[in-house]
Amino acid sequence: MVGGGQLARMTHQAAIALGQSLRVLAADENDAAALVAADVTIGHYTDLEALTAFAKTVDVLTFDHEHVPGEHLLVLAMNDDTPIRPGPDALAFAQNKLVMRERLSAEDYPCPPFAEVSDVDDVLKFGAQHSWPVVLKAATGGYDGKGVWMLDSDAEARSLVPELLAAGTQLMVERRVEMRRELCALVARSPFGQGAAWPVVETVQKDGINTEVLAPAPGLTARKVDEAQDLALRIANALGVVGVLAVELFDTDGGLVINELAMRPHNSGHWTMDGSRTSQFEQHLRAVLDYPLGSTELLAPTVMANVLGAPVTPQMSPDERLHHLFARFPEARVHLYGKGERPGRKLGHVNFVGQDVPELRRRATLSAHWLSHAEWPDGYDIHGKER
Amino acid sequence: MVGGGQLARMTHQAAIALGQSLRVLAADENDAAALVAADVTIGHYTDLEALTAFAKTVDVLTFDHEHVPGEHLLVLAMNDDTPIRPGPDALAFAQNKLVMRERLSAEDYPCPPFAEVSDVDDVLKFGAQHSWPVVLKAATGGYDGKGVWMLDSDAEARSLVPELLAAGTQLMVERRVEMRRELCALVARSPFGQGAAWPVVETVQKDGINTEVLAPAPGLTARKVDEAQDLALRIANALGVVGVLAVELFDTDGGLVINELAMRPHNSGHWTMDGSRTSQFEQHLRAVLDYPLGSTELLAPTVMANVLGAPVTPQMSPDERLHHLFARFPEARVHLYGKGERPGRKLGHVNFVGQDVPELRRRATLSAHWLSHAEWPDGYDIHGKER
Known part of the structure; x- marks a missing residue:
């Protein structure tokens, strides 16, 4: 790897x-x-x-x-x-958003209107045609909200676009999608062409960074689940993906709209480590090693929360924080990455698996916040009872 | 480690x-x-x-x-x-079966009658008193049926015991326990004294080697579950165990009888990797690192089967065998150890998790046999339909 x-x-x-x-x-x-x-x-x-x-x-x-x-x-x-695996031809569509949009639009997959930007006028014209705000994107290299800018007006476009172009950034512009929420359809495809789809999940973002994943997406109709899985499997096949493919989707009044693609295990699939029969990591390996794919059965509803580095690193050691977390939630499934702490950095994630989804969410977000900030947002005090 | x-x-x-x-x-x-x-x-x-x-x-x-x-x-x-962790004082009871029997019997834990053997006469006397057959055991170093001999008569004792004693083997003799089946109570204990018990399992042995584990033990009454868990937790506490403790038990008409102790993750707990909220491996680490212990909740009934090296290593490569297994059972949870194949050697294990226990057993034993022998005992032929 x-x-x-x-x-x-x-x-x-x-x-x-x-x-x-x-x-x-x-x-x-x-x-x-x-x-x-x-x-x-x-x-x-x-x-x-x-x-x-x-x-x-x-x-x-x-x-x-x-x-x-x-x-x-x-x-x-x-x-x-x-x-x-995946091969260069397939990877190109995950590496360059413009290449991806051109291909998927040409095959009539649901994408927002978009245009290549070689000049600030391209953005101004696009804004006039599709109405502001518009979304400016670096075609390559972006992640976790980096390389994406919301432009509210002509003036904003004029101040930002020439600077980025001068720096050599390949740019594109898209219509801002009015959405209810973000979803992700995670699938895998083997070299042999076998496909497997996990339940479609809802992803929650803060400042462009994924903070929470709800598996399966609460209240999603069976029709939309089918549509999302079908979309992702067809894209995997059309692009010749081998391994895991994540298709990030906008859930809109008009139906599903494709946001981005990733051709590897993906943050939206971390829940599978504890909530699915086969994790996305094993599945990626099975695909890449040309084994038959594993069962993507949901074991029980699962909520994943990312542990993101706090603005100020707490004095309490990570080890002591983990100790307190385990004391409060013995059922927490913790996955830490061994990385040094930096603000906003993905340090790990926590999964909670069970039936009461609002409670799973509450525990997952409390746990993730605790692990990075060493503070319980609900005021919980482990020594409270003794006082 | x-x-x-x-x-x-x-x-x-x-x-x-x-x-x-x-x-x-x-x-x-x-x-x-x-x-x-x-x-x-x-x-x-x-x-x-x-x-x-x-x-x-x-x-x-x-x-x-x-x-x-x-x-x-x-x-x-x-x-x-x-x-x-566990400390030398505790480990002594897992290292030496005679030391273990003496301590547990002294504290009135249910053990079979036993005696130290310094001479063949000790065995003859024991046989006469408790009736033949009796079980002769090496006090230390045995595993997977090694170091255990069933003696049917005076003659057998006379032919074996002097030879073993002459080789420097410390010996003990026990009454053969008439049992319905073998069980195992797996628990963990932290340095702080926190205890956690997994569901009690049934273990199936062939030639002294564990081949299958059924979690939880089918048809075990709640009273016996409580008794087994209580026994194991009390032993962990009495001996000052830190980490995982496996208490192997005989289920007899007269109640539970202790067979052996292990103070580490144990074959009877491999099912926890897929069938319990917290695996025995994470739990052992949590205990040893002095973290609070994790939830031992059962996710669903689980059957584990050991993959034991076949008498003759098949021509089909292990990789190809795994390929076929995944094709037949996409829900199989396979754990391989990366070891070279030798007859009887533990090469890996397979877990099946679900509700239909007889079917889980069927699939687990088929899978384990297939992985080592490259032959399906039920005559299954992956290409059958095409013929």
Whole structure:
């Protein structure tokens, strides 16, 4: 696996059960996966030489992010027999949002109106036609709300767009979608073409960062579940994806609209580690290793909350915080990434599995907040009873 | 963790979720845990120097087996501040069956009549008093049926006992227990004294090796469940166990009788990886690291079957066998240990979780047999429909 972040870390956990050990190309020996995997090569994903040498040592190459330069992938695919899964042709659609929009719109998948931006006038024209605000996006490299700007007016476009273009950022503009909520359809596809879909989930964002996932999406009609799963499976097939594909969706009055694609285990699928028969990490491996896919059965409703670094790192040690969390919620399923604390950084996630979804949400968000802030938003005091 | 077998391998998986990485003292770089853990020291558990050096590098020492010599543990405990969990005093009762029987009998826990054997006459006298057959046991070092002999007569005792004594084997003799089935009560205890009990399971043995575990034990009355859990928790407390304690039990007409103790994650608890809220591996770590214990809730009835090396290693590769298994049973939860195949060797296990226990058993035993023998005992043929 190229990339040594938390996705590689959790994929290694899954690899162990399959009798394997994940070989990781990590940029740094303190990367989340490098801390726990037996077989780590240090090298950067933008370094073609490092990639080439790494590819020669593995049976199949896969990724924990979509940032390996497309031209490197094409060179790897041409010069080496090692299968790349997903392949460069498929990955291009997860790497470049403009390429993705062009392809999916051409095949009549539901996308918002969009345009390429080579000039600020393209944005002004698009704003006049579709009405403000509009969404400006960097075509490549964005994540967690980075590379996305909401433009309210001509004036805002004039102040931002020329600067970004001058910096060499490839830009596109989209109509802002009026939505009820965000959903995600997570599927997997094997090289053989077998597909498997997990229950469709609702994702909750704050400042562009996913904070919570509700599995399955509460109150979603069976028709919309079918539609979302069908959409994701058809896209996986059309683009020749191998591995996990996340299709981020807007749930709108007019139906489902596609937001973004990711071709790897995805934050919206972390709930599967405790809430589904087969986790997204095992499933990604099964697809990439060309095994038949596993059952995506829901074990019980699950709520996942991300542990995001607090603005100020608390004095209480992470270890002590975990201690208190386990004391309050012995049923919490905690997954930590071994990363240093930084504001907004994804440090881990917590799953709660059960039947009472509002209570699961309450516990998951309390737990995630506690683990990063060392404070209980509901005023809970573990020593309260003794006072 | 001292020892690099499959228990250490699966403990490492659990450690990753807690934001940790297990440091392993493995005898060989190809040991099951050494293949997957980032932090491996090569050294033998009988080598006091290796143990001492290893203990100095860790925050707390624990074990994946009970074979570290007791005198080494005492030296470690005296010379080093590193906590040893479970401690030497507790471990002594898992290391030596005679010591265990003496202590538990003295405290009136249900044990079969037993006697120390310093001479063949001790066995003959015991046989005459309790009637044949009797069970002869090596006090230390036995596992998976090794170190246990059923003696049917004076003659058998005379032919075997002197030879074993001459070889330096410490021996004891027990009354053979007439039983309905074997059970296991798995609990954990923290240094703080917190206890947690999983549902009591039924274990199925063939030739002294555990082949199947049914969780929970079918048809066990609530009163017997309580009794078994209570017994195990009280023993954990009485012996000062820290970590997981497995109390193997005989279910007899006269009630529960204690067979053996293990103070570590145990084969009878492998089902917890998929069938309980908290796995025995995470729980062992939580106890050893002095975290509050996790919920031992049963998610659904679970059947575990061990994958034991076949008498003749099949031609079909393990990889291809796994492929076929996943094709037939997409819901199988497979855990492989990365070990080379040898007859009777524990290579992995398979869990099936659901409601229909006879069907779970059927699938688990079929799967385990298939993975080692590359043959379906029920004659299933994946290509059958095409013919």
